[in-house]
Amino acid sequence: MSERKPSSFVSHLECPKCNKTYSVEDINQLCECGSPLLVKYDLQKLRSKWSKTDLITREPSLWRYRELLPVKSEENIVSLGEGMTPLIPLKNLGEKVGIPNLLLKDEGTIPSGCFKARGAAVGISKAKELGVKSLAMPTNGNAGGAWSLYAARAGIEANIVMPIKAPKITRSETAIAGANLYLVDGLISDAGKIVGRTVHKNSLYDASTLKEPYRIEGKKTMGLEIAEQLGWQVPDVILYPTGGGVGIIGIYKGLKELQEIGWIGKKMPRLVAVQATGCAPIVKAWEENKKESVMWEDADTLAFGINVPKAIGDFLVLESIYETDGCAIAVDDEAIVKCQEEIASIEGLFACPEGAANLAAAIKLREQNWIKEDEKVVLLNTGAGIKYPYHPGEPAILQPSDDI
Amino acid sequence: MSERKPSSFVSHLECPKCNKTYSVEDINQLCECGSPLLVKYDLQKLRSKWSKTDLITREPSLWRYRELLPVKSEENIVSLGEGMTPLIPLKNLGEKVGIPNLLLKDEGTIPSGCFKARGAAVGISKAKELGVKSLAMPTNGNAGGAWSLYAARAGIEANIVMPIKAPKITRSETAIAGANLYLVDGLISDAGKIVGRTVHKNSLYDASTLKEPYRIEGKKTMGLEIAEQLGWQVPDVILYPTGGGVGIIGIYKGLKELQEIGWIGKKMPRLVAVQATGCAPIVKAWEENKKESVMWEDADTLAFGINVPKAIGDFLVLESIYETDGCAIAVDDEAIVKCQEEIASIEGLFACPEGAANLAAAIKLREQNWIKEDEKVVLLNTGAGIKYPYHPGEPAILQPSDDI
Numbered sequence: 001m002s003e004r005k006p007s008s009f010v011s012h013l014e015c016p017k018c019n020k021t022y023s024v025e026d027i028n029q030l031c032e033c034g035s036p037l038l039v040k041y042d043l044q045k046l047r048s049k050w051s052k053t054d055l056i057t058r059e060p061s062l063w064r065y066r067e068l069l070p071v072k073s074e075e076n077i078v079s080l081g082e083g084m085t086p087l088i089p090l091k092n093l094g095e096k097v098g099i100p101n102l103l104l105k106d107e108g109t110i111p112s113g114c115f116k117a118r119g120a121a122v123g124i125s126k127a128k129e130l131g132v133k134s135l136a137m138p139t140n141g142n143a144g145g146a147w148s149l150y151a152a153r154a155g156i157e158a159n160i161v162m163p164i165k166a167p168k169i170t171r172s173e174t175a176i177a178g179a180n181l182y183l184v185d186g187l188i189s190d191a192g193k194i195v196g197r198t199v200h201k202n203s204l205y206d207a208s209t210l211k212e213p214y215r216i217e218g219k220k221t222m223g224l225e226i227a228e229q230l231g232w233q234v235p236d237v238i239l240y241p242t243g244g245g246v247g248i249i250g251i252y253k254g255l256k257e258l259q260e261i262g263w264i265g266k267k268m269p270r271l272v273a274v275q276a277t278g279c280a281p282i283v284k285a286w287e288e289n290k291k292e293s294v295m296w297e298d299a300d301t302l303a304f305g306i307n308v309p310k311a312i313g314d315f316l317v318l319e320s321i322y323e324t325d326g327c328a329i330a331v332d333d334e335a336i337v338k339c340q341e342e343i344a345s346i347e348g349l350f351a352c353p354e355g356a357a358n359l360a361a362a363i364k365l366r367e368q369n370w371i372k373e374d375e376k377v378v379l380l381n382t383g384a385g386i387k388y389p390y391h392p393g394e395p396a397i398l399q400p401s402d403d404i
Numbered sequence: 405m406s407e408r409k410p411s412s413f414v415s416h417l418e419c420p421k422c423n424k425t426y427s428v429e430d431i432n433q434l435c436e437c438g439s440p441l442l443v444k445y446d447l448q449k450l451r452s453k454w455s456k457t458d459l460i461t462r463e464p465s466l467w468r469y470r471e472l473l474p475v476k477s478e479e480n481i482v483s484l485g486e487g488m489t490p491l492i493p494l495k496n497l498g499e500k501v502g503i504p505n506l507l508l509k510d511e512g513t514i515p516s517g518c519f520k521a522r523g524a525a526v527g528i529s530k531a532k533e534l535g536v537k538s539l540a541m542p543t544n545g546n547a548g549g550a551w552s553l554y555a556a557r558a559g560i561e562a563n564i565v566m567p568i569k570a571p572k573i574t575r576s577e578t579a580i581a582g583a584n585l586y587l588v589d590g591l592i593s594d595a596g597k598i599v600g601r602t603v604h605k606n607s608l609y610d611a612s613t614l615k616e617p618y619r620i621e622g623k624k625t626m627g628l629e630i631a632e633q634l635g636w637q638v639p640d641v642i643l644y645p646t647g648g649g650v651g652i653i654g655i656y657k658g659l660k661e662l663q664e665i666g667w668i669g670k671k672m673p674r675l676v677a678v679q680a681t682g683c684a685p686i687v688k689a690w691e692e693n694k695k696e697s698v699m700w701e702d703a704d705t706l707a708f709g710i711n712v713p714k715a716i717g718d719f720l721v722l723e724s725i726y727e728t729d730g731c732a733i734a735v736d737d738e739a740i741v742k743c744q745e746e747i748a749s750i751e752g753l754f755a756c757p758e759g760a761a762n763l764a765a766a767i768k769l770r771e772q773n774w775i776k777e778d779e780k781v782v783l784l785n786t787g788a789g790i791k792y793p794y795h796p797g798e799p800a801i802l803q804p805s806d807d808i
């Protein structure tokens with residue numbers, strides 16, 4: 001077993017639109033041209049220095065991929081043990097819907113009960129490394145909770161703005177972490193404008209989606225883990241509930257990096273962006289073969305995490321779909337709830353609505369034969385169902401002397 | 405690396421009170437004498453056949469300890485990837501309270517967000533192996549949710565009776581899993597009586613705490629994991645929030661088994677049963693040096709999971725404390741909430757009230773110098789804070805044009 005101490009092979013930041021480069025030693029947010037920045041690594045060097053067997057004795061957290069993460073010094077790692085979530089076979093459900101090789105990656109079993117912890121762990125760790133003292137971000141709830149908790153652990157002040165309608169449990173997370181919590185009587189886009197003004201006025205670190213380059217590095221570990229868990233093979237299809245889209249961008253980026261260091265072959269999974277019919281800007285853009293999306297008016301779905309009318313990284317999401325021969329598809333709220341109940345009652349897993357949306361999409365794609373019967377298909381369940389309201393109807397109420 | 409296929413070394417069931425033995429091939433509940441039964445393994449054989457290095461390539465779930473679990477056939481394993489939860493250093497908090505080597509094992513990152521999943525995974529798997537078709541159980545909520553979900557995955561019918569006052573989120577888990585959910589206008593003891601009558605009348609499997617012998621085997625893996633995560637060393641002290649007490653009994657049993665197969669030395673951690681001042685029957689019994697507890701009248705604490713006025717396994721809990729020179733201690737609800745906020749705002753972890761009770765207890769024990777400054781102390785956080793109501797006060801509400 002290798003005893004070499006792991007360290008980051010990060011090299012610089014690069015703009016995917018204008019190719020301008022930036023240093024990872026300084027605080028950088030968007031490119032001058034307005035585009036998000038991507039983190040680059042010295043993959044040629046890494047190819048010769050890093051081996052799959054190095055991973056065998058490492059802890060089951062996303063930090064097992066230290067070489068492909070941007071944090072240089074171990075002392076800056078802010079971790080609650082996040083990552084290496086289970087990849088669970090959905091055998092019975094898969095047979096029912098005609099996809100026997102159906103799997104679900106369960107991000108419900110991660111700190112804060114939501115995949116946002118990955119972005120927060122890596123984003124906050126790098127912010128700590130860069131000397132950030134105070135940050136601000138808009139959120140639909142889950143990211144705010146996760147970033148507040150990791151910020152608390154790092155000793156960084158967090159200013160969180162979320163819509164009044166965001167799930168109340170995420171208010172609790174944000175508040176108990178000691179963050180400054182603000183509710184806005186509006187949408188996440190309104191929260192974003194408030195944050196934009198305050199980071200400018202008060203020189204705060206802007207932790208908005210893709211306005212700092214490191215969150216995506218945390219999210220990409222979902223892709224790395226799927227490949228490792230399948231024995232360094234990729235599945236045929238990965239379905240991903242797409243709001244801001246950082247997860248799908250990250251998975252694509254992570255798998256490309258694995259290809260470049262020679263750990264997986266040329267095959268890529270077809271990436272599917274799943275949205276709700278009440279908010280489907282990526283689907284519309286994909287159907288029209290566009291490179292960017294248009295703001296979705298009157299966005300509304302119970303799957304709150306994908307209620308994002310216009311994502312700043314939409315062009316990267318669409319690129320990941322086009323480049324992998326994937327697709328984008330919308331499902332309605334009724335199908336989402338039905339699938340949530342089926343996953344729980346058939347497979348024993350209480351998924352969040354966004355995760356359940358993937359099953360609804362997989363069923364449609366199987367019916368269209370876009371997914372073939374023999375294909376290996378991974379659904380990304382982005383969080384725990386317990387974070388959302390669910391209304392089970394009225395159960396029977398007994399007195400102690402009653403029998404059942 | 406060994407490629408030998410793991411298999412169970414289970415031998416039989418044994419009564420810890422009257423030593424009568426039973427087969428693991430048949431459905432057995434309590435001993436004829438009324439005591440819970442414990443699972444026994446062929447530890448002498450296991451000592452020569454099993455090596456720590458066998459674990460290196462196994463998945464990070466509790467099933468890595470297959471040899472010390474009661475399920476014989478792999479096809480009966482009902483798993484959602486539970487186990488190998490992180491053991492997280494609480495460095496800042498530890499320094500603050502004078503215990504620099506303070507760690508927290510976080511069971512919030514397990515399916516259903518609660519350690520009950522361990523007992524459910526192993527209990528349901530063994531029930532499946534024994535051919536069980538329908539079970540019933542009383543619950544304060546979390547166990548009912550977890551057992552309903554695993555039962556659904558196994559295709560076993562579940563009949564769950566919980567107090568009306570049990571956390572609503574656990575109703576949702578139980579209902580969405582498709583279990584038969586009944587609310588009783590009373591306490592868990594009332595729910596237990598209803599279940600007692602129905603299992604008798606309808607010949608159902610009784611999955612009540614310790615009335616089936618296998619739940620404890622799932623819980624003991626917390627002890628196995630702590631030892632493995634500390635490099636096959638044990639800490640000086642483990643604090644455990646004690647309701648039914650299966651966790652503390654299990655940790656003690658698991659560590660004894662590790663001693664018998666020679667994987668850890670003679671040292672045992674001092675086990676601490678933490679209860680709430682509103683329901684502290686084990687503490688009272690320990691203070692009076694008794695072997696069993698007395699029913700606690702008018703039990704009441706916001707830490708719902710430890711609101712158990714009389715545990716069927718109380719004598720085993722007390723034995724595990726006496727045998728390890730441990731202790732039992734009660735903390736009040738006010739201290740619990742304060743500690744919950746401290747863990748979140750200092751360490752970034754949203755623990756459940758039961759888990760936070762451990763910190764309150766550790767602080768008291770440190771003040772009494774029962775815990776020494778140089779000791780390694782593990783707090784068992786049994787679940788995610790998001791499963792409980794938390795009232796953060798009223799945050800600021802902004803209009804989109806407002807600044808912060």
